Structure formats: structure tokens, C-alpha cells
Amino acid sequence: MQFIDPHVHMVSRTTDDYEAMRAAGIVALIEPAFWLGQPRTAAGSFRDYFSTLVGWERFRSSQFGIRHYCTIGLNSKEANNEALAEEVMDLLPLYATKEGVVAIGEIGYDDQTAAEDKYFRQQIELALELDLPILIHTPHRDKKNGTYRSMDVLEEHGCDPTKVIIDHCNEETAQEVLDRGYWTAFTIYPGTKMGNERMVDLMKHYGPERIIVDSSADWGISDPLSVPKTAALMLERGISEEDVRKVTYQNALTAYSQSGQMKESDWLDAPEIDRSQLFSGNSVLRNGRRTTSSSDNIIEN
Amino acid sequence: MNGTIHHILLRHLSPEGRRWLEGKLAALETDFKPRSFYLAFGACPRFLGKDELQFTEAEYSSFNAIYPNFGATSWTNDELGRILLMCALPPSDNHAVLEELFNTADYRELMALYRGLYFLSNAGDFTDRAREGLRTNMVGVFDALALDNPYPARYLSEDAWNQMVLKAKFMQRPMYRIYRIEERKNQKLADIFLDYAEERWSAHRPVSPELWRFVAGFVSERSLPGLQKTFREGDELERVAATKALHDSNHAPAREWLAEQGVSTDNLPPWNEIGRRHERAGV
Numbered sequence: 107m108q109f110i111d112p113h114v115h116m117v118s119r120t121t122d123d124y125e126a127m128r129a130a131g132i133v134a135l136i137e138p139a140f141w142l143g144q145p146r147t148a149a150g151s152f153r154d155y156f157s158t159l160v161g162w163e164r165f166r167s168s169q170f171g172i173r174h175y176c177t178i179g180l181n182s183k184e185a186n187n188e189a190l191a192e193e194v195m196d197l198l199p200l201y202a203t204k205e206g207v208v209a210i211g212e213i214g215y216d217d218q219t220a221a222e223d224k225y226f227r228q229q230i231e232l233a234l235e236l237d238l239p240i241l242i243h244t245p246h247r248d249k250k251n252g253t254y255r256s257m258d259v260l261e262e263h264g265c266d267p268t269k270v271i272i273d274h275c276n277e278e279t280a281q282e283v284l285d286r287g288y289w290t291a292f293t294i295y296p297g298t299k300m301g302n303e304r305m306v307d308l309m310k311h312y313g314p315e316r317i318i319v320d321s322s323a324d325w326g327i328s329d330p331l332s333v334p335k336t337a338a339l340m341l342e343r344g345i346s347e348e349d350v351r352k353v354t355y356q357n358a359l360t361a362y363s364q365s366g367q368m369k370e371s372d373w374l375d376a377p378e379i380d381r382s383q384l385f386s387g388n389s390v391l392r393n394g395r396r397t398t399s400s401s402d403n404i405i406e407n
Numbered sequence: 408m409n410g411t412i413h414h415i416l417l418r419h420l421s422p423e424g425r426r427w428l429e430g431k432l433a434a435l436e437t438d439f440k441p442r443s444f445y446l447a448f449g450a451c452p453r454f455l456g457k458d459e460l461q462f463t464e465a466e467y468s469s470f471n472a473i474y475p476n477f478g479a480t481s482w483t484n485d486e487l488g489r490i491l492l493m494c495a496l497p498p499s500d501n502h503a504v505l506e507e508l509f510n511t512a513d514y515r516e517l518m519a520l521y522r523g524l525y526f527l528s529n530a531g532d533f534t535d536r537a538r539e540g541l542r543t544n545m546v547g548v549f550d551a552l553a554l555d556n557p558y559p560a561r562y563l564s565e566d567a568w569n570q571m572v573l574k575a576k577f578m579q580r581p582m583y584r585i586y587r588i589e590e591r592k593n594q595k596l597a598d599i600f601l602d603y604a605e606e607r608w609s610a611h612r613p614v615s616p617e618l619w620r621f622v623a624g625f626v627s628e629r630s631l632p633g634l635q636k637t638f639r640e641g642d643e644l645e646r647v648a649a650t651k652a653l654h655d656s657n658h659a660p661a662r663e664w665l666a667e668q669g670v671s672t673d674n675l676p677p678w679n680e681i682g683r684r685h686e687r688a689g690v
Contacts, residue, residue, distance in 0.1 A: 161514055164513075164514055165514060203449040206513070
């Protein structure tokens with residue numbers, strides 16, 4: 107089967123992860139802009155991070171045969187540094203229209219402060235102006251209120267729920283999110299958010315419509331193979347292949363292709379020019395695979 | 408504004424694409440704002456499409472007159488649209504405005520920017536930027552600047568040029584596609600490539616036959632043993648390359664040694680052909 111991991115932070119992952127993901131059937135992934143585990147102190151750090159998402163990481167991923175897309179946004183944690191947030195807001199229009207940017211995100215609430223609320227709303231307006239989908243990060247603490255409040259604010263701004271993905275849902279929030287018409291995403295994150303056993307139960311309960319599974323793998327303990335592993339467990343527990351395909355591939359594609367920046371043909375028939383640019387002439391794959399020597403690694407050039 | 412691109416590109420765009428681009432160009436001319444330039448530049452694929460352009464012979468001649476080697480590769484709608492927008496920037500401001508864009512550009516934008524530099528009326532102001540571009544490890548971006556592009560041959564200093572050629576080798580790029588690769592060969596580059604060949608032999612790794620192109624014309628007492636080794640031990644293409652380097656040499660001992668080997672030097676292929684064969688072999 108082919109899979110899409112619609113939420114994974116590849117800047118924190120190794121080439122071993124890329125190889126394992128490709129071997130497990132992941133053909134495309136989405137890397138939402140988020141924080142880096144510690145707060146940035148300068149707008150230039152955001153600029154370089156955004157450039158990495160639309161440039162180097164996109165290229166790196168393509169070397170492993172995986173199409174890379176991203177979302178651009180100011181995350182809620184760092185929205186609390188208002189002086190910096192103002193500068194980052196000025197950067198966003200420069201990146202939001204780049205190739206492969208499929209949404210504004212991940213945005214929403216962390217502590218639910220006034221500053222978070224202010225930049226959340228400004229970014230909703232930016233997404234509406236550019237006609238881009240929105241990826242919502244729901245908070246870990248006070249999750250239920252944070253999730254409901256996010257949807258209230260989106261509705262206040264007149265957002266169409268079919269263009270919004272609400273991520274990190276759980277058993278407590280899923281029903282309301284589905285009822286209000288949003289794409290409902292679950293992060294399979296070992297130990298913390300959702301385990302894949304729980305996901306199978308949720309699938310049995312809610313069915314496959316508007317449900318999306320992702321890994322959110324990042325710099326913490328997490329599993330970039332969450333999506334294919336969960337699919338395997340679902341199949342083993344008797345969920346139909348068609349339904350598994352919806353939650354691990356098709357729904358994410360349908361939701362994010364509304365950006366006009368992501369389509370199935372991107373990976374099904376990659377243009378010849380890309381293949382020659384990215385694969386046949388590439389020394390990471392070639393020497394990495396054919397010999398044990400590392401002296402031709404492209405990173406050394 | 409570049410009259411040639413403007414004139415020819417518009418013929419190939421859809422009526423909607425043409426209207427959109429004309430509107431953006433007019434706005435830049437009457438009321439120049441960096442923000443509108445950045446947004447228009449970013450939006451080119453969306454409004455102009457990414458199709459490969461098919462030019463007539465006459466159109467190619469017009470392009471070749473202002474951009475040597477223009478016909479060596481294909482160009483797309485969005486790419487030439489972006490380049491036309493670049494050329495529409497006031498030259499007094501274009502360095503600062505484009506630097507900002509280079510620093511925030513995505514992969515495809517970078518390729519258009521680097522391929523477009525040569526068209527700028529003050530292209531010579533961008534040599535630092537070109538050197539920065541050559542430091543990339545993104546193959547498509549490197550190729551946009553290094554391969555088939557007339558910019559490096561005309562504007563790069565010898566040291567910058569040599570670094571580009573070496574990096575092309577390290578990235579396993581087809582070096583015969585570097586524009587004016589033959590004319591800009593130099594002693595320093597020949598010496599560096601010879602060091603590189605020796606490094607490869609020490610590591611028991613193959614030495615590209617294309618490498619001898621850079622030694623050819625600079626064969627000396629020092630490089631002769633390496634060429635002899637390649638002649639004796641190399642595969643067919645390596646032997647051809649070594650033969651050619653020895654044959655083209657002004658170093659008398661090299662030519663005398665080759666004559667003693669009793670091999671034919673008729674019909675030796677051109678260096679570009681050796682490069683193409685090497686590329687096809689996929690090594």
C-alpha cells in the first residue's frame with residue numbers, strides 16, 4: 107500500500123528514517139512549521155527554518171523518493187514572544203505562496219493566552235486571503251477547551267470546516283470535531299497522545315470519513331512509521347483495505363490538495379526533469395547504496 | 408525590461424496568462440513595490456503554468472543573441488515569466504530586492520533566479536551571489552547555475568570557476584555541459600585534478616575519464632605517470648581519454664611515449680563525446 111504521513115517534522119529525522127519510511131510505502135509527507143524544542147530568539151531563525159522547509163528538506167526528501175510538502179505558520183508557543191511574533195508575521199506572506207506549501211499551520215493554542223489568540227486570528231485571515239487550508243494544533247493541556255475554542259474562533263472568521271484540519275484529536279474531542287464538519291486528525295505518538303491500538307478502536311467507532319492518521323514524529327520519542335504501522339494493525343483487526351486507505355492516504359490528499367499545491371500525479375508520474383535532477387545524478391543515494399565508503403557523501407562537498 | 412523575452416514569451420502564453428503578466432509588469436513600472444514583485448514572482452507557476460516552451464528556430468536565434476547557449480536546455484512558462492519580472496526591476500534596486508528573494512526562495516524559484524542572472528543588464532554585480540549559489544547541495548539549483556548557463560564563463564574569476572568545475576565533479580554532474588568548459592581550462596585546475604586522481608587511486612576508487620580533459624593541454628613530467636597508468640590499466644573509455652590527453656599534449660616525452668605504444672590516434676572522439684559516454688555509463 108501507499109501512504110501519506112500528513113504531519114511529520116523531518117528536519118529532526120535522519121536519513122535512516124527516510125529510507126525506512128520509503129520502504130514502508132510512504133510516498134508523500136507534509137511537514138508543518140512548528141517550534142524546534144526551544145524558543146527561537148530572532149526572526150532570522152524563522153526565516154532560515156522556513157527556507158529549509160521549502161528548499162533543502164524538500165530536496166532531501168525527494169532523494170529518498172518521497173514527495174515533501176509543508177505548512178507555513180507561527181506556532182502558538184512562540185506567538186507569546188510578541189516582538190518576535192510581529193517580525194515573523196511579516197515573513198509569512200513571503201513563504202505562504204511557495205511551491206509545496208499546502209496550508210497555513212500548525213496554528214492554534216498552547217496556553218490559550220491573549221497573544222496566542224491574536225496571532226491565531228491574524229493567520230486565519232492570511233489563510234482566507236490566500237485561499238489556503240488551515241492546520242490546527244490542539245493543545246496538550248486543557249485540550250478539550252482549547253479544541254472547542256479553536257473551532258469557535260475559526261467559525262467566527264467564517265472558515266469553511268472542509269478546509270480545516272484539526273490535529274491531535276483524541277477520544278474526548280473527536281465527536282465534536284467531526285460533528286462540526288472538520289477534518290479530524292489523530293497523531294499516533296507512542297506513549298503520549300494516541301497509541302495505534304486506540305486508533306483501531308476509534309476507526310471501528312467512527313468509520314473512515316474525514317479521519318486522518320499521522321505520526322507527528324519530531325525531535326522527541328516518536329515513530330516516523332506510525333502511519334504504515336497503524337495501517338497494518340487496522341488490516342489485521344479486520345478493517346477493510348478501502349477504509350484503511352482513506353485514513354492513511356486519501357483523506358489527507360483530499361484535504362490538502364485544496365491548496366492547489368499537492369496532487370497525486372506529483373508522485374505517481376514525477377516529471378522526467380525531476381528524476382534526472384534528484385535521483386540519477388545524486389551522490390547520496392548512489393554511493394550510499396553501492397559502497398560502504400562515505401567519502402563521496404554530498405554533505406561533504 | 409528585456410524586450411526579447413517580453414516579445415517572444417507573450418506569444419506563447421494563454422490570453423489569461425498574458426493579461427496577468429502584463430498587469431504585473433505594468434504595476435512594477437508605474438509603482439514599484441518589492442512586495443508586489445515578490446508575490447508576482449511567487450505566483451508565476453499558478454498563472455502561467457509550468458509547461459515547457461517550444462520555440463521556433465527564429466526565436467531561438469533571437470534568444471541566443473542575448474543569452475549564448477540558450478537553446479541547450481528547455482525553458483518553462485513560469486521560469487521565463489519569472490526572469491522577465493526580474494529584468495523589469497529597476498537596476499538601481501535590483502541587487503537588494505533580489506538578494507532578499509534569493510534568501511527566501513524555494514527550489515524552483517532558485518533555479519529560475521540563477522538561470523536568469525545573465526539576462527540582467529547589471530549581471531556582473533551578482534558574482535558573489537553566483538558563488539553562493541554554487542555552494543548549494545541541491546542538485547537542481549547547482550545545475551541551474553553550472554550547466555549550460557553562460558553566466559559563470561563570463562563573470563566568474565578563475566578561482567571561482569575552478570571551484571565550480573571541481574564541485575561539478577564531486578556532485579557527479581555532467582561536466583561537458585558546463586558552458587565554455589574547454590576555453591577556461593587552466594594550469595591550476597589541471598594540477599588540482601591531478602591531485603584528485605592520485606587521491607582516488609590511493610583510496611582504490613575509480614577515476615573518471617572526464618577528468619583527463621582538464622589535464623589535456625597541461626601534460627607535464629608530473630602528470631605523465633598517471634596518464635601512462637590510465638592508458639595501461641584503465642577501461643576502454645579511460646584509455647581513450649588518456650590517449651587523447653597524451654596525443655593533444657605539447658609535452659614531447661608524452662607524445663613520444665604514446666607513439667611507442669602503437670595505438671591509432673585517428674578518430675579519437677571529442678571530449679564532449681567522452682563526457683556523454685561516461686554519463687550514459689552511469690558511473
